[in-house]
Amino acid sequence: MVKLKDIKVVFNKGTENEKVALDKISLTIKEGDFVTIIGSNGAGKSTMLKVILGEIFPNSGIYMIDDSVMNGTNSYKLAKFIGRVYQNPNSGVFPNLSIKENLILASKKGMRYLGFSKVSDFGVELLANLGIGLEKRLNTKAGHLSGGQKQSLAMVMSIISRPRLLLLDEHTASLDPQSSEKIMELTKRINIEYGITIMMITHNMEIASKYGNRFVKLSEGRISEDSIRDHVSAS
Amino acid sequence: MIISILEIGTILGIMALGVYLTFRILDLPDLTCDGSFALGGAITVASLLSGIPVVYCIFLGAMGGALAGLATGLIHTRLKVNSLLAGILVMTMIYSINLRIMNGPNLPVPRVSSNEEIQSFEDLSGGTKLDDLFSDFGEMKVSTKSDIKVQSNIFNNEKDGSDLTLIILITCGIILVLGIFLRTDIGMAIRAFGSNKNAVQSFGISKNVLAVLGLVIANLLVGLSGSLFALYSGFADVQMGQSMIVTGLAALMLGEIILSKINIIYGLFAPIIGGILYQLLLSLAIKYGYRIGLLASDMKLLTALFIIIVIGVSLVATQKDGKKKLKKGVKKLWSNSKT
Incomplete structure (x- = not known):
């Protein structure tokens, strides 16, 4: 489904601060995979996700979705294939908008026009499935929710338009253990029930060993491990 | 005095509404409004003098403001220039453009608009009492040019409240249209952009398009305000937009203080109420400020403070x-x- 071939990303090229963030990485992700990505800080995990999102264009190599080359495709155009959730709960939602408006915005990909869309039944159903009562607070502003609630809403928003791939960048890192576990269970359900392919970055070794059917370890911009197994060695 | 405060305050409120859009809803500080305010006035008066009906002149003035917003938006998004600097660049360009449009530093609003050349005081004043001498002579009447006169101003500058009614109607219309627009999908996306700029990209919306669109709408309002202000005050001046951003911000903040607990139609009333209050305070400061040694020229300093x-x-x-x-x-x- 997603194919990275010899992807190289160099920051500050030609200057004193030149840094090779990704060094000819090749990776193929199959439909339905739940890939856990680990690695120390600066290993290139987030850079790899940003390449897939279209936020960073690689210096060389080929990035493909299905059989289409996506090099140079802008992030908002890739959004119809890809959902994303980041570490900061505020980064995935619109705090000044109500929960309902957040869902309406997320349920449609692409440019908006002068119509009045309504929140989809699927969106409310997803919200109800969280079991935290957000479906009864549709008019509450997202900014008034707790960190865990915001992250849950962000997860729902990221899959409401049924993307094929969900990218998670340490999405449980800023949550307390209870909220973190709830979000991880939700992540697992998204993969199994809705068949959405997931690529998840985490620093939490417990989560990395517990979730996902494939583990990829990055070190200094290269893939040092790529396997399906029960245990991942600490980085 | 109260009526003129309400009238000017409401017109300035429309400008503050533009500032509200950029500073609060879009969260994209923009200084273009100093230029687009004067541009709206200059285009309106200049086109009025060329014989275009006043309603079209106002439309052209507002469109001038929108074009200024478009220029700022494109410089900001395409050339990756900070929105403040992009606004300053456009504002500076508009100063020269306004001098060209008006062919001078200022231009009076004509009381008579005609396709023919204006030749005398009678033409400008719309006739004298002497015209009545010929009124009974029918065909013998010397040309009074009544056939070529068109309504040259939507304001009559009488203190009968008709100007105020018109201004309030225009303002309510703007708030209604803007309120409905902000509820639409694209309006919601603009509000979302102001709330979380990076996240809008995740949902397939180009943040550049939203930034440009927001700046266009905001400056359209500022241009419209400048256009109405020129018609109301009877002239357009190349300096009329100076420090408008400061006035707009002061009006906006005053409105937000007064309506802090009330949030009707996305807070769109706050800049209007603030505009009126600002004008009231300004008038009081000018009228009574001399008692504590204030001069009219101190007003900009006080506003900024x-x-x-x-x-x-x-x-x-x-x-x-x-x-x-x-x-x-x-x-x-x-x-x-x-x-």
Whole structure:
């Protein structure tokens, strides 16, 4: 489904601060995979996700979705294939908008026009499935929710338009253990029930060993491990 | 006096509405409005002099403002220039453009608009009492040019409240249209952009398009305000937009203080109420300020100081125990002033 071939990303090229963030990485992700990505800080995990999102264009190599080359495709155009959730709960939602408006915005990909869309039944159903009562607070502003609630809403928003791939960048890192576990269970359900392919970055070794059917370890911009197994060695 | 305060204040409120869109809803500070305000006025008066009906002139003035917003938006998004600098660049360009449009530093609104060349005071004043001498002579009447006169201004500058009614109707229309627009999908996306700029890209919306669109709408309002202001005051001047951003911000902050608990139609009434209040305070300061040694020329200084104070006070209020500290400070000031 997603194919990275010899992807190289160099920051500050030609200057004193030149840094090779990704060094000819090749990776193929199959439909339905739940890939856990680990690695120390600066290993290139987030850079790899940003390449897939279209936020960073690689210096060389080929990035493909299905059989289409996506090099140079802008992030908002890739959004119809890809959902994303980041570490900061505020980064995935619109705090000044109500929960309902957040869902309406997320349920449609692409440019908006002068119509009045309504929140989809699927969106409310997803919200109800969280079991935290957000479906009864549709008019509450997202900014008034707790960190865990915001992250849950962000997860729902990221899959409401049924993307094929969900990218998670340490999405449980800023949550307390209870909220973190709830979000991880939700992540697992998204993969199994809705068949959405997931690529998840985490620093939490417990989560990395517990979730996902494939583990990829990055070190200094290269893939040092790529396997399906029960245990991942600490980085 | 009260009527003219309400009239000017409401017109300035429309400009503050544009500032509200950029500073609050889009969260994209923009200084273009100093230029687009004057541009709206210049285009309106210049096109009025060329014989275009007044309604079209107002439309052209507003479109001029929108074009200025488009220029700022494109410079900001395409050339990756900070929105403030992009606004300053456009504002500077507009100064020269306005001089060209008006062929001078200012232009009066004609009382008579005609396709023919204006030749005399009678033409400008719309006739004299002497015209009546010929009124009974029918065909013998010397040309009074009544056939070529068109309504040259939507305002009559009489204190009968008709101008105020018209201004309020226009303003309510703008708020209604803007309120409905902000509820639409694209309006919601604009609000979302102001709330979280990076996240809009995740949902397949180009943040550049939203930034440009927001700047166009905001400056359209500022251009419209400039156009109405020129018609109301009877002239357009190349300097008329100077410090408009400061006036707009002061009006906006005043409105937000007054309507802090009330949030009707996305807070769109706050800039209008603030505009009126600003004009009221300005008039009082000009009228009675001399008693404490204030000059009319001090008003810009006072306006800017007001903004700094409001920002400072809101900063303190958001800190821990800030509100208590503020209350204590105010009480101390009050007791000191008594003694």
